Structure formats: C-alpha cells, structure tokens
Amino acid sequence: MWSVRVNSTDEAHEPKGSGLRYDAVDISKKFSGVEVLKSVSVQFHAGEIHTLVGENGAGKSTLLKVMAGVYSPDGGSLSLGGVPQRGLTPREAQSRGIYLVPQEPRLMPDLSVAENLYVGALPKGRLLVNVDWRKVYASADAVFSRVGLKVNPRMAAGRLSIAQQQLVECARALAHDCRVIFFDEPTSPLTAHDSERLFELMNDLREQDLALGFISHRLDEVDEVSDRITVLRDGGVVAEAERGELTRQELVGAMVGRSLAVTQRAQHAETPGEVALDVQALSCPPEVNGFTLQVRSGEIVGLAGLVGSGRTEFAEAVFGLRSPTAGRVKLGERDITARSPRGCIDAGLVYLAEDRGRNGVFADVDIARNVTAATIGRLPKWIGTFLRPRQEQLVAQQAAQQMDVRAASMELPIKALSGGNQQRALLARWVAAAPKVAIFDEPTRGVDVGAKEGIYEIIESLTRNGLAALVISSELEELVRLCDRVYAVYEGRVVGEVTGDDITLENLGHLAVGAQ
Numbered sequence: 001m002w003s004v005r006v007n008s009t010d011e012a013h014e015p016k017g018s019g020l021r022y023d024a025v026d027i028s029k030k031f032s033g034v035e036v037l038k039s040v041s042v043q044f045h046a047g048e049i050h051t052l053v054g055e056n057g058a059g060k061s062t063l064l065k066v067m068a069g070v071y072s073p074d075g076g077s078l079s080l081g082g083v084p085q086r087g088l089t090p091r092e093a094q095s096r097g098i099y100l101v102p103q104e105p106r107l108m109p110d111l112s113v114a115e116n117l118y119v120g121a122l123p124k125g126r127l128l129v130n131v132d133w134r135k136v137y138a139s140a141d142a143v144f145s146r147v148g149l150k151v152n153p154r155m156a157a158g159r160l161s162i163a164q165q166q167l168v169e170c171a172r173a174l175a176h177d178c179r180v181i182f183f184d185e186p187t188s189p190l191t192a193h194d195s196e197r198l199f200e201l202m203n204d205l206r207e208q209d210l211a212l213g214f215i216s217h218r219l220d221e222v223d224e225v226s227d228r229i230t231v232l233r234d235g236g237v238v239a240e241a242e243r244g245e246l247t248r249q250e251l252v253g254a255m256v257g258r259s260l261a262v263t264q265r266a267q268h269a270e271t272p273g274e275v276a277l278d279v280q281a282l283s284c285p286p287e288v289n290g291f292t293l294q295v296r297s298g299e300i301v302g303l304a305g306l307v308g309s310g311r312t313e314f315a316e317a318v319f320g321l322r323s324p325t326a327g328r329v330k331l332g333e334r335d336i337t338a339r340s341p342r343g344c345i346d347a348g349l350v351y352l353a354e355d356r357g358r359n360g361v362f363a364d365v366d367i368a369r370n371v372t373a374a375t376i377g378r379l380p381k382w383i384g385t386f387l388r389p390r391q392e393q394l395v396a397q398q399a400a401q402q403m404d405v406r407a408a409s410m411e412l413p414i415k416a417l418s419g420g421n422q423q424r425a426l427l428a429r430w431v432a433a434a435p436k437v438a439i440f441d442e443p444t445r446g447v448d449v450g451a452k453e454g455i456y457e458i459i460e461s462l463t464r465n466g467l468a469a470l471v472i473s474s475e476l477e478e479l480v481r482l483c484d485r486v487y488a489v490y491e492g493r494v495v496g497e498v499t500g501d502d503i504t505l506e507n508l509g510h511l512a513v514g515a516q
Helices: 060-067 090-095 114-119 133-146 162-176 192-207 219-225 248-256 309-318 341-346 369-371 389-402 419-432 449-464 474-480 506-510
Strands: 021-029 034-044 048-053 076-080 098-101 180-184 211-215 229-234 236-242 275-283 290-294 302-303 326-331 349-352 438-439 467-472 485-489 493-499
Touching: 021 060, 021 485, 034 048, 034 060, 034 076, 034 211, 034 236, 048 192, 060 098, 060 180, 060 211, 090 098, 090 275, 098 114, 114 133, 114 162, 114 180, 114 474, 133 162, 133 290, 162 192, 192 211, 192 219, 192 275, 248 474, 275 309, 275 467, 290 309, 290 326, 290 467, 290 493, 302 369, 302 449, 302 506, 309 349, 309 438, 309 467, 341 349, 369 389, 369 419, 389 419, 419 449, 449 467, 449 474, 467 474, 493 506
Parallel strands: 048 211, 048 229, 098 180, 180 211, 302 467, 302 485, 349 438, 438 467
Antiparallel strands: 021 034, 021 076, 229 236, 275 290, 275 326, 485 493
C-alpha cells in the first residue's frame, strides 16, 4: 500500500540539498470562466525529481506554465527561495533560473540550432555590437553533448526531427544555467534510447542540486525517475506520495477517480473487407526505400519501428506531403500516387500527423474551425462562398461530441485545450471528413492512460463501421493492444509482418531493430 495525503501540502518534506526551493501556494487559474486550477499547492525541492501525474485536462501543464511565467495566476502566490515572484514572465523566469521544457517544441525553424539555443541572449563580441559566433557554436556543441544530441549547430532548426527539437529545448535550459527545470512530457517524441539519455541527464542534474519537475503519462517512466509524485484531478491535488509508496493500480485509480481495466483487443470474428489501401514499392529517398503494404476495410494494421525508420516519412509520402520517386498508392481502385493532401482527403484518405503542434492544430484559431478545417468545402454556404456560421458550429459540435472533446466553448482557441483534448479535436476533424482510410501517426502521444483507452475505442468503433486504419506507434504495447496485423519497418523498408497471436512485445521488439 502507499500512503496518500489528500488535498494537503507537503510541509513535512525537507529539501534534499542546499539549493533553492520553489513553492506554489493556493494557485488558481481560470480560462473563459472555467476553473482549471483550484487552490493548488506544490513544492519543488532542490536535489529531487517531483513528478505531476493526472488525466489530460487535470491542470498539470497549466500549473507548470504558471510557475514558468507563461500564465499569470488568478489567485495564490509563488515563492523562489523564500522570495515572492510577482508578475513573472517567461523571460524573467529564465533570468531567475526557471525554465519550462514544453510539451511541443517551439523552435524558430529558419534560425540555426545555436541561435535557437541562445535567442535573446547571444554573447557579444569585442565591439559589443557584434555576436561572438565562435563562442556561440563552441558553447552549443558543449551543451548538446550533455544531452546526447549530435547535430551541426549551424544547421537550420527546421531540419531537425521532432525528437532532436525536444532535445534542443532541454539543452536551452542548461545553456542558461537554470536551477529549476520543468519537463512537460519531454519523452513523448523520443526513442527509448534518447529517453534513457534524458533520464541520465535528469539524474545528473538532481545530483547537482537542481529542482526538477516532470510530467509524464508513461507510468514506467514515473516509476523510474520520480522521488515524489503529486496526482492532480479536475484542477486539484488529490494525492501525494513518495516513490515506492504507490502501486500501478492505485496510481491510475487516483488519476482517473475510478478503477481502470485495460483490456486486450478482442479478436475479430468477421473477415476484413476488400483492400482499401494498396501501396506497392513506394520510394521517397533517403527515408522510404521500396515500401509495400496493404490495409483492408474494417482492419487495424500497425507499423512498428524505431524513430527514424521511415514510418512517418512513408505516411507523408502516401498523403502527398512528400513526392515519391517510384511506386504506386491506390485507394480502392483509384490511383492516388503523388496527389496533394487535398486530393487525398477528397478521395477518402486522411492523416493524423505525429506532431500536432506543427502539422495539426491551428493554435490561435477556435476549436470549431479546427474541427471543420478538412471539410470546409463541403459545408453549407450562403450565396457565393460565404459559410453559414451556425451550420459550421453544428457540424463541429456534433463531431466534437462524438470524439468526447471536453471544452467550455467551441469558440475558445484550441491552444486552451489540454494535449489530450487537442488530439480528440483532431480526431473529430478527420472523422467529419468521412474517410475510407485513416493513417494515425502516434495517435496517443501526450495522452493519459485513461484517455488512451478512449482513443482506442474510437479507432475500433470506426473500423467496425468499415474504416481501414493504419496505426504508427512507438509504443509496442499499443500495437499489441490495437492491431489485427503489424508490419515491422527498418531503414525505410518493411522487414516483417506478424498477425493474430504472434503480435507480441518480443516479436515486435526483435523486428523493430532489424532482427529476423
């Protein structure tokens, strides 16, 4: 059993080191009248990793954004080393040694990697009006080596993979000598190897007496790195515990407020339908090198492989985001090779991208328009090309309700939603397009354990109605849970296929690293 202090502060916990302690006391925050944080009190001590867990929308990210100056609290106070922190902004927070590694990387793609690292604080040269670029690049190399990132600091940040971008965000905190670092789901785009390197870095920083905050929906990670755990639910603290005091079942129960049985996917009694997606020898060098697969109506097919194996690049080539140099893509009997994304959508193919921040949501646009973005051409109009706002709202609300998007109003900007609710809104967008085939690239990235089951049920429901689903996931458990068949991808090619009872973690793990 684990001891729980419900709705309490951690007054008895003493800092493990001599560094600063960062306190949030009775923090409250509302968005458009909806209370997201309700008198939340937490403490981050030097020399420990303090993990926040909870369902999407529980308030975890909002709390860390308040403490990093991104949001201003509506009530409560912040104190760093006993000194009140009033009117905090992100720039001031960084100058005071507080940094938030965001859930979605926010690099400026046209600047170099090094410029992104030191943006706003580039070291001056001897004339004080020029930049000491030699120092910039040397410092960047040194910091990147600490986080295990091997890139040319002069290259444009837009050329980095999402995993590399996330590591640059981690490096930025070290480049500015921050003593309080918050990690908001930093491992969601990382490989297992990169995640382990990040955990090693976090452990090193803990030994250096830094105060670290961590958010993760991966419970294995929570067990591995946490010194202390605080559970949030519906904007309030519901439980606190030391590492080793929680069982997995009790932790999940505290997060969702109920027991949660994660079941294995039932075997389909019916036979899948006709081939809906047929890809033959598709190439788009250097990442995609002769990709061949098929997906049938009513079937969930998975793609297993390491990050960098070519899975996402393959999906982008199928959906018209990349130009293939060879091969063929057919949707039913229609050849859609090299069609534009708009053409693919019109033909009945949709693509839920891995990086919703860069290739999914329109952050400052309202939820309704985000949901209808793929189907605007089909919406009822007045004379000419003017949309009927009420009709658009109705379509968006119906799709959002079907996907269980939780929002106070469809008129809110989508960036006001939690990561899990943003993902559901994107699912609503593509479901509204009535597709025949859907490609889901990391569909539960950044989604809590309770919401994951909800998304699995949505995908299963859609396939029962005839959808052909292709699921790309770095979580092998997810593929075991969902799929009827799984293709293994290595170095841009399909290297194996498993079906039925052969879809196991062991088999997928071997195939994903190129083993036979």
